[in-house]
Amino acid sequence: MGTFLQMHGIRKSFNGNEVLHSVDFEVQAGEVHALIGENGAGKSTLMKILMGVYPSDSGSVTVNGVQVNFHSPKDSANAGIAMVSQELCPILDMTVAENIFVGKEICRGGFVSKKRQNERAKEILATLGMTFPPDTLMRRLSISEMQMVEIAKNVSFGARLVIMDEPTSAITEKEVNRLFDVIKMLKQQGISIVYISHRLEELFQISDRITVLRDGNMIATVKTCDTSQDALISMMVGREISNIYPEATNAPKDDVCLAVENFSRRGEFEDISFSLHRGERLGIAGLIGAGRSELVQTIFGERLPDSGKLILNNREIRIKSPSDAIKLKIALITEDRKKYGLNLIGTVQDNLTSIIESNLCHYGFFDNAESIRLANKMIADLNIKVRSTKQLVGSLSGGNQQKIVLGKWLLSDIDIFIFDEPTRGIDVGAKNEIYKLINQLASEDKGVIIISSEMPELIGLSDRILVLHEGRLSGELAGNDISQENIMKLASGV
Amino acid sequence: MKISKQQAMGILRKTGILWALLILIIILSSVSPVFLTVRNFINIFRQASITSILAIGMTFVLLTGGIDLSVGSVTALAGVFAAYVGIADKGLPLAVCYVVAIGTGLICGLINGFGVAYIGFPAFIMTLGMMGIARGMAQVFTGGSPIFGVSDAFADIAGGVTFGIPNLVYYMLAIFVVAYIMLTKTLPGRRIYAIGGNSEAARLSGVNVKRYLVYVYGICGALAGLCGILMASRITSGNPIAATNYEMDAISAAVIGGVSMTGGSGSLLGTIVGAFILIVIQNGFDILGISPFYKQIVQGAIILFAVFIDLRSKKSK
Numbered sequence: 001m002g003t004f005l006q007m008h009g010i011r012k013s014f015n016g017n018e019v020l021h022s023v024d025f026e027v028q029a030g031e032v033h034a035l036i037g038e039n040g041a042g043k044s045t046l047m048k049i050l051m052g053v054y055p056s057d058s059g060s061v062t063v064n065g066v067q068v069n070f071h072s073p074k075d076s077a078n079a080g081i082a083m084v085s086q087e088l089c090p091i092l093d094m095t096v097a098e099n100i101f102v103g104k105e106i107c108r109g110g111f112v113s114k115k116r117q118n119e120r121a122k123e124i125l126a127t128l129g130m131t132f133p134p135d136t137l138m139r140r141l142s143i144s145e146m147q148m149v150e151i152a153k154n155v156s157f158g159a160r161l162v163i164m165d166e167p168t169s170a171i172t173e174k175e176v177n178r179l180f181d182v183i184k185m186l187k188q189q190g191i192s193i194v195y196i197s198h199r200l201e202e203l204f205q206i207s208d209r210i211t212v213l214r215d216g217n218m219i220a221t222v223k224t225c226d227t228s229q230d231a232l233i234s235m236m237v238g239r240e241i242s243n244i245y246p247e248a249t250n251a252p253k254d255d256v257c258l259a260v261e262n263f264s265r266r267g268e269f270e271d272i273s274f275s276l277h278r279g280e281r282l283g284i285a286g287l288i289g290a291g292r293s294e295l296v297q298t299i300f301g302e303r304l305p306d307s308g309k310l311i312l313n314n315r316e317i318r319i320k321s322p323s324d325a326i327k328l329k330i331a332l333i334t335e336d337r338k339k340y341g342l343n344l345i346g347t348v349q350d351n352l353t354s355i356i357e358s359n360l361c362h363y364g365f366f367d368n369a370e371s372i373r374l375a376n377k378m379i380a381d382l383n384i385k386v387r388s389t390k391q392l393v394g395s396l397s398g399g400n401q402q403k404i405v406l407g408k409w410l411l412s413d414i415d416i417f418i419f420d421e422p423t424r425g426i427d428v429g430a431k432n433e434i435y436k437l438i439n440q441l442a443s444e445d446k447g448v449i450i451i452s453s454e455m456p457e458l459i460g461l462s463d464r465i466l467v468l469h470e471g472r473l474s475g476e477l478a479g480n481d482i483s484q485e486n487i488m489k490l491a492s493g494v
Numbered sequence: 495m496k497i498s499k500q501q502a503m504g505i506l507r508k509t510g511i512l513w514a515l516l517i518l519i520i521i522l523s524s525v526s527p528v529f530l531t532v533r534n535f536i537n538i539f540r541q542a543s544i545t546s547i548l549a550i551g552m553t554f555v556l557l558t559g560g561i562d563l564s565v566g567s568v569t570a571l572a573g574v575f576a577a578y579v580g581i582a583d584k585g586l587p588l589a590v591c592y593v594v595a596i597g598t599g600l601i602c603g604l605i606n607g608f609g610v611a612y613i614g615f616p617a618f619i620m621t622l623g624m625m626g627i628a629r630g631m632a633q634v635f636t637g638g639s640p641i642f643g644v645s646d647a648f649a650d651i652a653g654g655v656t657f658g659i660p661n662l663v664y665y666m667l668a669i670f671v672v673a674y675i676m677l678t679k680t681l682p683g684r685r686i687y688a689i690g691g692n693s694e695a696a697r698l699s700g701v702n703v704k705r706y707l708v709y710v711y712g713i714c715g716a717l718a719g720l721c722g723i724l725m726a727s728r729i730t731s732g733n734p735i736a737a738t739n740y741e742m743d744a745i746s747a748a749v750i751g752g753v754s755m756t757g758g759s760g761s762l763l764g765t766i767v768g769a770f771i772l773i774v775i776q777n778g779f780d781i782l783g784i785s786p787f788y789k790q791i792v793q794g795a796i797i798l799f800a801v802f803i804d805l806r807s808k809k810s811k
Contacts, residue, residue, distance in 0.1 A: 302698070323700035332698065340698055343691030345758045354688055355699045361681045368679075408699070 572722025577732025603715015
């Protein structure tokens with residue numbers, strides 16, 4: 001095994017700000033090399049330079065001992081470097097085979113030969129142990145399967161190094177294991193993997209070495225077997241985070257603030273009943289497709305239930321739209337912040353005060369000064385890193401964007417917070433701050449519901465956990481019964 | 495005060511369209527002595543009035559991420575109705591003409607809004623349909639020939655002059671001021687930007703997106719209705735083929751002024767400057783005796799150029 005990729009002394013500036021300060025990065029053939037760092041540490045910039053999306057200001061890139069100079073992703077693809085990005089963008093209404101051969105269609109006499117494409121696609125999928133037929137519509141696949149198609153496609157077209165950006169952020173535990181099997185298979189074929197992830201515990205299962213970036217500096221490259229999660233975290237944040245899941249300061253109260261009774265919606269969830277207490281942090285666990293998000297979206301009024309009722313502070317209520325829910329002081333912090341949570345072309349101020357806007361109007365006129373004051377207060381309270389209240393939200397890092405989403409709800413007077421995947425794709429430091437915030441809300445006697453696919457997170461945060469399995473409540477865990485094994489058992493319906 | 499290069503570039507980018515208008519005026523002034531006269535400027539303002547009012551309504555719709563192709567036809571329909579009730583022999587008060595015209599526009603706009611928000615027609619399709627329906631109704635109502643014989647008071651609505659300035663210009667200024675305040679200082683204005691920025695996020699933040707869309711198309715339609723009576727007054731008749739292609743001028747003005755076709759960004763100031771660029775070119779060409787056909791070519795090129803600049807500045811961010 002030799003060195004496949006060597007990046008040396010890479011520097012890059014945007015608008016006069018240097019974001020990479022002479023970074024070295026090296027990957028062996030057949031190695032799984034994890035690249036970690038907080039958001040904004042420079043991981044994606046480094047990878048974009050490798051992919052030829054940006055040129056570097058200085059430094060050299062060597063592939064297989066030959067110095068290269070990539071000007072576009074096409075150049076890097078020719079050198080055998082491919083990327084499976086966090087947000088896959090397949091053509092949903094084409095078949096698997098057509099997706100694999102987009103841009104490289106197999107033609108006969110000027111016509112695309114679907115038959116040959118399907119045959120070839122089947123072979124390609126089989127090499128990774130995938131068995132679904134190549135003429136399946138992409139739309140019908142799960143995210144994990146789409147990911148596999150993407151990997152299969154890259155490898156079959158000669159990729160020798162595959163960059164995987166947060167590959168496990170949107171897939172279930174079971175699918176993660178399958179992904180790891182595929183990664184091991186690729187390794188055996190001498191293919192290198194650059195593995196980017198915020199989930200540190202995974203790295204110990206799959207990676208050979210780990211490189212840590214912080215603020216554009218390469219902090220260290222270590223062998224995975226020689227390090228620990230705590231050591232990695234302190235390298236990433238430059239300080240010790242003693243306990244990533246802070247202890248709750250007070251216990252839930254006895255009075256119920258929200259009760260859900262016999263909630264059903266066809267094809268999504270059935271006969272769900274539970275209650276949420278004041279000051280309680282209630283976790284909802286389940287595999288993807290178990291109906292967790294659908295359940296909370298229905299509580300929030302995004303859609304109507306087929307049957308069942310909601311009782312808020314001992315009074316039956318009807319919620320027909322999100323604005324009804326907000327009036328009743330219920331908030332849903334959605335899982336996909338870019339799609340559902342933020343106006344990316346709006347300013348920080350626009351977004352932070354978007355919910356309380358109507359309260360900021362006097363005689364029909366919007367009180368801009370007050371809006372700015374409140375926005376600045378939230379920026380300070382949540383330690384949001386922005387240049388000004390006028391900065392566009394689209395230009396912020398994931399962690400800061402998520403804080404903006406939280407901030408806009410915190411500014412309004414909310415009693416029940418529902419978090420759907422509150423820390424997806426954000427770094428350890430920001431995660432820790434969000435955990436603290438959730439605890440703080442609970443200590444103020446708010447009711448908090450948390451959905452998370454990261455089990456350690458759910459366990460670390462919740463006083464009580466409900467587990468859904470295929471749309472039904474399969475169990476409830478509290479106290480010492482809360483464990484990964486118990487959740488897994490209930491979630492998979494064993 | 496020291497200004498960094500970046501800030502200077504930012505200011506230049508924000509006001510770039512204004513500079514373009516100034517340069518245009520300087521060029522035209524230097525090639526024609528007639529151009530830079532008070533009389534001609536009053537003329538330009540008069541010519542710009544109707545286009546500007548339509549462009550203001552269009553800006554509301556574009557900001558939500560929609561489009562309204564029907565404004566030209568609705569202007570014509572409202573115009574023939576207004577002229578019909580404004581015929582001197584009928585002796586009806588002017589207020590009736592206003593109500594009929596603006597009401598016609600408002601109803602068309604509300605139907606557009608309902609179709610887009612509640613039925614789910616794409617805005618392009620809904621308003622394309624309305625474009626045909628309104629124009630057709632105007633033709634059917636008039637039998638294809640203009641309605642003449644409006645009262646003098648009716649003709650004075652737009653044709654009159656107050657303090658040396660054409661009445662039309664007052665309408666434009668009043669509408670502009672109200673619309674500008676609404677978009678920048680009030681709740682509905684902020685909601686319109688929020689909906690255009692991300693309608694799902696707005697909905698999940700408690701905004702009744704559908705209702706706002708109905709309002710916005712209603713405003714656009716009502717302004718087209720107002721333009722209908724202004725137009726009919728100016729040409730002293732209700733002409734079913736009046737205001738043909740005016741929707742394109744309105745869209746062009748907004749786009750040249752930097753309003754995004756995907757919604758959520760842009761300003762009314764830009765739209766007004768965009769409208770004036772169109773009219774100044776037209777006026778300049780008239781003065782210089784250049785065929786109006788060239789105006790179309792130049793207008794098309796300017797739109798592409800304005801959007802090109804916009805795309806480049808977005809990329810460089």
